[in-house]
Amino acid sequence: MSNFNAFFDYIQKLSGIILSENEKHVFLAHFKPRKLLKRQYFLQQGDVCKYAGFVVKGSAKTFRIDDKGHEHILKLSMEEWWLADFESYYHLTPSRYNIQALEDLELLMVTNAQVEDFFSTIPAFIAMQEVIKQNYAIANQNRVQAALSYTAEERYDDLVANYPHFLQRFPLNVIASYLGLSPETLSRIRKNASKS
């Protein structure tokens, strides 16, 4: 299962703990592989996010539609990220977000109940969860900071510095929305930046 190998590597890397063959079998038994085509939805606004999906291949956007029908991208996910609205996933409340494939996706999916039942005894998985939550909290903290106090241009420069691969992978209107900008404004910022 080549899908799972990437997943095992990821868990071992984040946790710093090697998985036993037995433990690997628990993953094989309870994580469900799934494919989604570009444009398909992993989650729709109003639904409960029952599953978290580990991205083996492909990419997706997590976004909200506002009253005026405009889309606002909260998160972009690709290989070695998780697909989920964690608020909905942990609390089993209806989600405010949509998650949609930007490229064809290969996922490994699990429910929170399964995690509690089958993975609470696997130290590597516990440690991995710790690291993920920590990283996610820190990343969001920095993003709040940027969103509240940086100008449009500073936010773009920040992205170029910290997530340059986003630019190669996603169209500019997606990047613009992720930065909280209109596509027109991003286009103008890039024109200026290329001059200096």
Place this chain on the structure above:
Amino acid sequence: MSNFNAFFDYIQKLSGIILSENEKHVFLAHFKPRKLLKRQYFLQQGDVCKYAGFVVKGSAKTFRIDDKGHEHILKLSMEEWWLADFESYYHLTPSRYNIQALEDLELLMVTNAQVEDFFSTIPAFIAMQEVIKQNYAIANQNRVQAALSYTAEERYDDLVANYPHFLQRFPLNVIASYLGLSPETLSRIRKNASKS
């Protein structure tokens, strides 16, 4: 130690696990009580955030000063919250933020190394950490969302709905900065809101 009783209640509440007398002694031995007066700094930009402080009483702001000398408040903390820049605390890197008392503070402080040495065997503490990280990640996720896609007025309404006690506790210029607004704009929003 009345300080510690509030802390024990908090741990038991968040973790759902009762602490034994033995475990309580571990907390008494390794958490260091500390007081800070209004305006004193818990952390300064550029320093490593060695300690996390549990707020027994009082309040504080976490903020950054930008190039123009303007202050941007990232986080407001009060009773039953933690004082720390978690990025700096976990990675021991220099912090980009300042943390300063808004009211006189009573804290219980601990280092990350102490947590790993003495508290990794206390299930209630482990569970509490899980919940904190989870809540913090979710809160920040919602704040990113609000900062990127809500108007100033929507952000204020959101605060009134979700954190009404902030308004009683903090001056409006602090609230304005927390919302990413100038004090003047907040004042005008409030004037409008009171009309309708």
Place this chain on the structure above:
DNA sequence: AACTGGTCTTGACCTGTATCAGGAAATATA
């Protein structure tokens, strides 16, 4: 080869929010 839909750019104009300046009221300090 023509068509369709998506992507990106550019210009003209508009709007929300910041900035600057002044002052009133409340609170702390001497």
Place this chain on the structure above:
DNA sequence: TATATTTCCTGATACAGGTCAAGACCAGTT
């Protein structure tokens, strides 16, 4: 009691970034 200092409000003006409209380019489809 007098005097700072902080907090909050209001008006005038400026500007960043949004909105609307149009067109160019490109990739995929038929």
